[in-house]
Amino acid sequence: MSQITSTKTVPETRSDFVISARNLTKSYGDFTAVNGISFDVPPGESFGLLGPNGAGKSTTMKMIGGVSQRSGGELSIMGLDPNRYGPEVRAHLGVVPQQDNLDEDLRVRDNLLAYGRYFGLPKSYLQPKADELLEFAQLADKAKARVDSLSGGMKRRLTIARSLINDPKILLLDEPTTGLDPQARHILWDRLFRLKEAGVTLILTTHYMDEAEQLCDRLIVVDKGAIMAEGSPAALIREHSTREVVELRFGSDRNTTVASELEGIGERLETLPDRVLIYADDGEAALEAVTGRGLRPITSLVRRSSLEDVFLRLTGRSLVE
Amino acid sequence: MSTQNSTAPTSLVPRDRFLGSLYGRNTRAVIARGLKATWGTNWSIMVSGFVEPVLYLVAMGIGLGALVGTVTGPGGEEIGYANYIAPALLAVSAMNGAVYDSTMNVFSKLNYSRLYEGMLSTPLGPLDVAMGEIFLALLRGAMYATGFTAVMGAMGLITSPWALLMIPAAVVIAFGFASFGMAVTSYMKTFQQLDWVNMVMLPMFLLSATFYPLSVYPGPMQSVIQALPLWHGVEMLRQISVGIFNWGTAGHLLYFVVMIAIGLTLTTRRLRALFLK
Amino acid sequence: MNKLPAEAAAHPVLGLRSPLTPSQTAARARRFGAFYYADMWIRRMRGYQGTVLMTAVGTPLIYLLGMGTGLAVLIDANSDAGFPGSNGSTVSYLVFLGPALVATAALMVSSEENTWTVMGGFKWHRTYYGPNASPLSSGQIASGHVMGQAFRLLLTTGIYYLFLLLFGAVPQPETGWLMVFTALLAGLAFGMPLLAFSATLKEDRGQLTMVQRFVVMPLFLFSGTFFPLDNLPLGVRWIGWISPLWHSTELGRVLSYGHPEPAAMTALHLAYLLVLSAVGLVLARRNFTRRLAG
Numbered sequence: 069m070s071q072i073t074s075t076k077t078v079p080e081t082r083s084d085f086v087i088s089a090r091n092l093t094k095s096y097g098d099f100t101a102v103n104g105i106s107f108d109v110p111p112g113e114s115f116g117l118l119g120p121n122g123a124g125k126s127t128t129m130k131m132i133g134g135v136s137q138r139s140g141g142e143l144s145i146m147g148l149d150p151n152r153y154g155p156e157v158r159a160h161l162g163v164v165p166q167q168d169n170l171d172e173d174l175r176v177r178d179n180l181l182a183y184g185r186y187f188g189l190p191k192s193y194l195q196p197k198a199d200e201l202l203e204f205a206q207l208a209d210k211a212k213a214r215v216d217s218l219s220g221g222m223k224r225r226l227t228i229a230r231s232l233i234n235d236p237k238i239l240l241l242d243e244p245t246t247g248l249d250p251q252a253r254h255i256l257w258d259r260l261f262r263l264k265e266a267g268v269t270l271i272l273t274t275h276y277m278d279e280a281e282q283l284c285d286r287l288i289v290v291d292k293g294a295i296m297a298e299g300s301p302a303a304l305i306r307e308h309s310t311r312e313v314v315e316l317r318f319g320s321d322r323n324t325t326v327a328s329e330l331e332g333i334g335e336r337l338e339t340l341p342d343r344v345l346i347y348a349d350d351g352e353a354a355l356e357a358v359t360g361r362g363l364r365p366i367t368s369l370v371r372r373s374s375l376e377d378v379f380l381r382l383t384g385r386s387l388v389e
Numbered sequence: 390m391s392t393q394n395s396t397a398p399t400s401l402v403p404r405d406r407f408l409g410s411l412y413g414r415n416t417r418a419v420i421a422r423g424l425k426a427t428w429g430t431n432w433s434i435m436v437s438g439f440v441e442p443v444l445y446l447v448a449m450g451i452g453l454g455a456l457v458g459t460v461t462g463p464g465g466e467e468i469g470y471a472n473y474i475a476p477a478l479l480a481v482s483a484m485n486g487a488v489y490d491s492t493m494n495v496f497s498k499l500n501y502s503r504l505y506e507g508m509l510s511t512p513l514g515p516l517d518v519a520m521g522e523i524f525l526a527l528l529r530g531a532m533y534a535t536g537f538t539a540v541m542g543a544m545g546l547i548t549s550p551w552a553l554l555m556i557p558a559a560v561v562i563a564f565g566f567a568s569f570g571m572a573v574t575s576y577m578k579t580f581q582q583l584d585w586v587n588m589v590m591l592p593m594f595l596l597s598a599t600f601y602p603l604s605v606y607p608g609p610m611q612s613v614i615q616a617l618p619l620w621h622g623v624e625m626l627r628q629i630s631v632g633i634f635n636w637g638t639a640g641h642l643l644y645f646v647v648m649i650a651i652g653l654t655l656t657t658r659r660l661r662a663l664f665l666k
Numbered sequence: 667m668n669k670l671p672a673e674a675a676a677h678p679v680l681g682l683r684s685p686l687t688p689s690q691t692a693a694r695a696r697r698f699g700a701f702y703y704a705d706m707w708i709r710r711m712r713g714y715q716g717t718v719l720m721t722a723v724g725t726p727l728i729y730l731l732g733m734g735t736g737l738a739v740l741i742d743a744n745s746d747a748g749f750p751g752s753n754g755s756t757v758s759y760l761v762f763l764g765p766a767l768v769a770t771a772a773l774m775v776s777s778e779e780n781t782w783t784v785m786g787g788f789k790w791h792r793t794y795y796g797p798n799a800s801p802l803s804s805g806q807i808a809s810g811h812v813m814g815q816a817f818r819l820l821l822t823t824g825i826y827y828l829f830l831l832l833f834g835a836v837p838q839p840e841t842g843w844l845m846v847f848t849a850l851l852a853g854l855a856f857g858m859p860l861l862a863f864s865a866t867l868k869e870d871r872g873q874l875t876m877v878q879r880f881v882v883m884p885l886f887l888f889s890g891t892f893f894p895l896d897n898l899p900l901g902v903r904w905i906g907w908i909s910p911l912w913h914s915t916e917l918g919r920v921l922s923y924g925h926p927e928p929a930a931m932t933a934l935h936l937a938y939l940l941v942l943s944a945v946g947l948v949l950a951r952r953n954f955t956r957r958l959a960g
Contacts, residue, residue: 133799134959135798135799135804136959137960146688153692154959155692155695155801156689156692158692158799158800158801159688159689160688161799165796165799168792169791169793169794169795169796170796171706171791171796172791173710173714173793174709174713182706182710183797183800185702185705185706186699186702186703186797186801187684187691187695187800187801188691188695188702188801189685189691190685192685193682193684197682200681200682204680231799232680234688234800235683235684236688433872434876438879440879440880441879444884445887447887448888448892449887449892451897451898452888452897452898453741453892456741456744456759456893456897457740457741458744581714581716584716584717584721588720588721588724591724592731592732595729595731595732595733596728596731596732600732600733600736601736601737601739602740605740606736
């Protein structure tokens with residue numbers, strides 16, 4: 069086919085942002101999953117949605133992915149409204165869903181070829197592309213394997229390879245490493261980092277702060293369908309937390325009672341069921357102050373602040389329960 | 390608690406006993422779980438299971454009966470077509486239920502719901518699981534047989550009090566198929582292979598003198614069918630339904646006793662392959 | 667990223683560019699999406715082609731041997747009149763049974779592909795969600811699923827018809843071959859509404875088993891398949907009247923041996939099957955869209 073022209077004329081827009089959301093809302097009956105969130109993503113950025121389970125991250129991703137109709141607000145992907153231009157929007161995207169949905173009736177390489185067919189891509193492109201992607205996903209020796217024989221990490225990499233079959237400029241990743249062991253996560257992060265270097269815009273959701281810190285240039289912290297904060301990981305930590313944190317464990321029964329005796333040390337105190345956190349710019353000094361008051365924690369740890377602390381500060385709850 | 394070793398009064402080493410490594414002597418727990426699962430969540434599926442043979446009986450007995458008229462029964466007398474097929478359908482139902490429970494059901498619990506994985510991480514052994522599942526299959530078979538016999542009674546198809554013996558006889562048939570089915574399942578790797586089980590069952594169902602006498606076939610074909618278990622089940626129940634017994638009846642029964650013995654031996658041998666992969 | 671695995675640097679960066687722009691792929695998907703999905707559906711069938719072929723070949727053989735020849739001996743001997751054919755002639759039980767068996771095979775395949783397969787797509791393997799993230803629309807996935815199973819249905823009914831010819835069960839092959847398609851319609855007329863239903867199931871709590879027991883089995887047994895529908899009392903005869911299987915079987919009998927019935931009746935059979943298929947497909951597409959793009 070020499071030239072394909074769509075029956076409808078798709079609006080050509082030259083927006084500065086590949087994704088732009090204004091007051092994006094999604095409700096199911098009485099329940100509001102996403103409650104008026106707004107954000108913009110420039111091309112090439114690695115943009116994260118960080119939040120606990122049920123925060124509305126996946127729902128947002130589905131709306132961006134053009135498989136869920138929004139209830140209100142505005143959304144544009146490459147200048148297109150996904151409600152109207154579903155196929156066009158999805159043609160721009162690569163999607164890695166939260167749950168793998170590989171085709172177990174097809175072999176590993178055939179999964180890539182079959183998926184490419186949904187984009188109407190010719191075999192002459194798909195054959196070498198599939199091999200390239202298998203190489204990229206470190207699955208070349210598994211090309212003829214059955215999908216159900218793959219490990220969790222391999223399935224995840226195959227799903228990512230599949231999402232790249234149409235050579236997308238935007239990749240949506242919903243909880244890309246949930247359920248993987250540490251080594252598998254690191255391999256995956258490396259692959260994603262390479263895509264980012266190649267100029268692919270990454271949109272990812274996660275409830276792992278280390279993942280967000282590793283991969284995201286900028287992120288929004290989401291809770292109960294609303295944005296709590298926005299910025300780069302470092303800026304968020306700077307803004308909402310201290311440089312260091314002291315973690316103290318006095319035993320489940322004593323944490324609460326001891327907390328009152330810690331008043332005045334550091335900038336701020338958080339009492340959790342299993343530990344007490346002291347936020348201070350100098351952790352060692354804060355720990356010395358604790359022992360100076362004659363308190364003997366069972367364990368103590370001084371560490372740098374993380375996004376977990378930002379989330380705790382913003383919502384009063386821990387990110388991973 | 391008796392212990393083998395007098396110097397260690399609380400030895401954890403169990404006494405050697407028959408199939409000790411495979412058998413935790415707690416089949417009851419497996420049965421109790423099965424009953425709870427059935428009555429707790431899917432009793433309607435379970436109860437409705439006896440509907441299929443009843444539908445066959447009504448449709449074929451009435452609709453086909455009008456075309457066929459009467460058929461020669463076990464004692465040489467002419468009987469109605471519904472009377473003729475009813476015991477056969479009961480035998481088929483006993484076979485189907487037992488085969489389903491010991492193949493498809495076991496296979497999916499093994500590979501999909503991973504139910505047995507949990508059971509076998511307790512002191513339960515594979516033999517407990519196998520015996521529990523077979524017992525549950527037979528219990529179910531007995532209930533279906535009772536229901537079906539009641540329907541036969543309501544339709545006026547019971548002509549002899551001996552017919553009540555069809556219920557235990559159906560359980561014997563189910564036992565034969567269930568003990569074999571589990572051994573067969575131990576060789577299964579994929580769900581698709583289970584379709585082959587159906588491909589063995591379908592010809593047995595249609596060809597084993599269920600809907601018409603064996604005499605319509607040529608001699609060699611008759612011998613092949615007479616070697617199949619379902620034919621023995623059908624003939625046995627047919628004889629019981631009218632209360633006519635002869636050496637043939639004993640032969641049919643013996644066929645199933647041997648089948649059960651061989652099936653259980655095979656299943657026990659294959660338990661490791663089946664459950665402890 | 668701070669630490670890259672040492673061997674990572676050896677891997678090539680993705681170099682191959684897509685020959686189509688996103689708007690071109692979208693345009694193709696809009697036009698051919700359903701075919702793309704059907705194509706894939708048929709490819710996947712290779713994964714269980716053993717089952718498909720075994721069912722498609724084994725079932726006719728067994729039914730024709732068992733019912734078509736075995737039971738036929740009993741029936742042809744007992745019912746002196748035979749079954750009414752064209753122009754006052756009569757036909758044998760085997761000829762009477764043939765079209766019913768072909769349509770039944772379609773019903774059985776359809777009852778499988780529109781229940782378990784659909785649960786697999788939405789829940790067990792989530793195979794619908796992959797393509798749903800591609801430019802394909804949810805409705806196209808539903809339509810592609812239907813086209814794919816139509817292929818399998820035609821394969822099944824086609825092979826069955828060849829067996830009928832082999833057994834000498836088609837007196838009028840010049841029109842008889844059309845039963846391959848009227849049987850396909852039995853599969854679709856039953857399957858499309860079922861597909862619409864299955865697409866709404868969030869979980870299989872035995873509903874599909876119930877459908878098998880209380881819908882498929884009664885339709886199979888009370889649709890004038892093994893005996894004329896008129897042999898049944900009125901209390902159950904209505905099952906045949908609403909059954910796609912009965913309508914398709916009657917059509918097949920007209921085509922195969924000139925089963926006498928008014929032309930209006932034949933038209934009614936055809937219309938019923940078409941309407942049921944069409945309504946079912948519309949509902950199925952709607953339910954797929956609700957589920958996949960709600």
